[in-house]
Amino acid sequence: MKKTNFYEIHQRLGAKIVEFAGYLMPIQYGSIIGEHKAVRNSVGVFDVSHMGEVIVTGKNALEFVQNITVNDASKLSPGRVQYSAMCYPDGGIVDDLLVYKISDEQFMLVINASNIEKDFNWMNVNNNFDVKIENQSEEYSLLAVQGPSSKDVLQKICNRNLDLEYYHFFHAKIAGYEMLVSRTGYTGELGYELYFKGDKKMAEEVWNKIFEAGNEFNIQPVGLGARDSLRLEMGFCLYGNDIDQTTNPLEAGLGWITKLNKVNFIAKDVLIKIKSDGLKRKLIALSSEEKCFPRHGYDISISGKKIGTITSGTVSPVLEKPIALGYIDSNYAKEDSEVNFLIRGKESAAKVVGLPFVKK
Numbered sequence: 598m599k600k601t602n603f604y605e606i607h608q609r610l611g612a613k614i615v616e617f618a619g620y621l622m623p624i625q626y627g628s629i630i631g632e633h634k635a636v637r638n639s640v641g642v643f644d645v646s647h648m649g650e651v652i653v654t655g656k657n658a659l660e661f662v663q664n665i666t667v668n669d670a671s672k673l674s675p676g677r678v679q680y681s682a683m684c685y686p687d688g689g690i691v692d693d694l695l696v697y698k699i700s701d702e703q704f705m706l707v708i709n710a711s712n713i714e715k716d717f718n719w720m721n722v723n724n725n726f727d728v729k730i731e732n733q734s735e736e737y738s739l740l741a742v743q744g745p746s747s748k749d750v751l752q753k754i755c756n757r758n759l760d761l762e763y764y765h766f767f768h769a770k771i772a773g774y775e776m777l778v779s780r781t782g783y784t785g786e787l788g789y790e791l792y793f794k795g796d797k798k799m800a801e802e803v804w805n806k807i808f809e810a811g812n813e814f815n816i817q818p819v820g821l822g823a824r825d826s827l828r829l830e831m832g833f834c835l836y837g838n839d840i841d842q843t844t845n846p847l848e849a850g851l852g853w854i855t856k857l858n859k860v861n862f863i864a865k866d867v868l869i870k871i872k873s874d875g876l877k878r879k880l881i882a883l884s885s886e887e888k889c890f891p892r893h894g895y896d897i898s899i900s901g902k903k904i905g906t907i908t909s910g911t912v913s914p915v916l917e918k919p920i921a922l923g924y925i926d927s928n929y930a931k932e933d934s935e936v937n938f939l940i941r942g943k944e945s946a947a948k949v950v951g952l953p954f955v956k957k
Contacts, residue, residue, distance in 0.1 A: 601646035602738050602800035610818055618710035620647040623820040632823035633914040636784055637955075640744035640811055641819035642804070649713035650737045650792065651706045651720065655728035658702050665723055665863060666696060667846055669856040673698040678764040678781055681854055683719065684864035688845035688871055692716050693836055695781065697766060705777075709836045723863065738800045742807060743788030743819075743827075750811040751778075751789055759789070772806035774799060783824065785831035785957055826911050829920065832882055832952030838893055839880060839908040839922050847871055848924070849880045878905065879930040882952045883921045889938055889945040891921040896939040897947075904929050904936065913954060919947070920954045 599620045612623035635641045653661060662670045668681035675698050683691035692712045697705040708716045717732045724730060742751055752759050757769040761780035769778045771791055782788035808816055834840045834849060846855045847868060857869050891910030896903045905925030913920045929936060932951055937944035
């Protein structure tokens with residue numbers, strides 16, 4: 598098992614460590630609900646160094662990124678970030694990712710930890726553009742500082758004004774070290790992601806300086822458990838649960854990042870046909886007023902008849918009621934439609950709702 602540069606800190610803090618995507622990662626330090634609320638109400642710090650970073654360099658870098666992703670990377674200027682996805686020729690999703698435009702001839706693609714090897718191989722197989730593709734995932738440490746007080750915390754130890762627009766980035770010094778500072782995150786809150794290279798000593802110093810700066814805001818370390826519940830409250834997809842190679846971006850509600858009118862890209866013709874034929878199923882949001890706990894893999898039903906499957910579910914720490922994402926037959930996907938969670942043979946009433954669950 599791999600360990601991030603923060604592993605010993607997690608141990609000292611008494612985190613519950615689990616295996617995740619080949620790494621030993623903290624699932625929680627104390628209470629998942631407590632960590633979740635710390636991010637919603639003040640500020641929390643996630644070690645997400647297990648994520649993958651792939652650097653694409655060359656005069657045809659844009660053409661390569663355009664071909665391999667569904668969003669329109671030509672709209673990016675240096676210093677901007679874009680949420681996107683890669684698809685197989687049949688429209689199934691290879692991965693969802695962030696595209697960073699470093700310069701006209703260089704991009705950074707940030708991919709999911711569990712998909713690093715698969716994604717890197719996919720990029721190389723489709724490198725018909727004479728670009729250099731480097732997997733630098735193990736060279737980077739990555740911290741996500743998220744919550745309403747995140748800017749106040751980081752501004753104390755940053756050498757630049759942190760008035761970054763959403764999905765923009767720049768290079769700056771945090772705690773005296775050069776890093777890429779990105780106004781991104783997967784919590785729905787104000788937040789920043791800090792990418793930097795360096796040894797364990799440097800990483801620990803950055804962590805400690807962030808926590809010293811955040812002491813007055815009751816800053817908390819946050820594990821993967823609360824990371825999952827936070828993203829679910831916002832309706833953000835998780836690869837392996839809500840999207841994978843058996844789902845396409847249109848049925849997954851990612852039509853907004855799938856630019857079917859841009860230059861040719863992998864799966865474009867297939868996705869155009871899928872849209873033209875009409876979606877047979879859709880990823881929808883569900884909530885319930887009943888006391889139950891929807892989980893991945895449970896059925897969605899009407900009068901005992903299965904009409905879909907839950908892909909992600911929890912009891913929202915903010916709303917204090919069950920919420921879920923799931924695929925259902927398109928005929929039942931209209932907002933306010935009444936359906937059921939089928940949990941161990943018992944139906945619990947639920948309703949199709951709009952996203953996000955927690956309005957910001």
